[in-house]
Amino acid sequence: VYDSLGGEHLLQVYFVKGAGANAWSVNTVVDGVQVGGPDALTFDTVGGLATPAGGTVTVPAFLPAPGTNPLNLTIDYSQSTQFGAPFGVNRLVQNGYTTGRLSGVDIDDEGVVFARYTNGQSEVQGQVALASFQNPQGLQPLGENNWAQTLAAGEELTGAPGSSSLGLIQAGALEDSNVDLSEQLVELIIAQRNFQANTEVISTADSITQSVINIR
Structure with missing residues (x-):
């Protein structure tokens, strides 16, 4: 369990067989100190929990560590069963957590x-x-x-994203370029051919000019 400052404390429960065939008492210990119990549990003839009503046991408020707020615990035993088999924990639900960064x-x-x-x-x-x-x-x-x-x-x-005509957000993705590579490659080829054609024009014009100069 965790106190109001996020400190961790070890909670243990142990069962003691009662006088009746279906009677038990449960005790609650935190950091080696008993803070609750003994609380009576009784089971019906098919192994289900009969008492306490609702299946919950409230542990009296206690101070888990100096400087913390009193801790109030309610332990739910409603799913506990009594069968002729070794003890085992099948399900554990926790609603507390330690401090986090x-x-x-x-x-x-x-x-x-x-x-x-x-x-x-x-x-x-x-x-x-x-x-x-x-x-x-x-x-x-x-x-x-x-x-x-x-x-x-x-x-x-x-x-909000996704509402009306607004788009969605793609987190952690690199933005793609808005350039169409195939279109730009075609434009590059056309530009290269235009350059070659201009080079031929200049070469032809130079030859004509040289021929005119050579006419005497």
């Missing part, structure tokens, strides 16, 4: 920003908004992927 940030397709912590928890920190303009070509480039709104661009329409 920020280990990373994730952004989903809808722009929701999650902070991940070293204790395995994550929390929503906010959401990235998108904006669209009637005339995106009218935006003023400021450099480094920054743009400024202008009268030519029109009023902005802001909203």
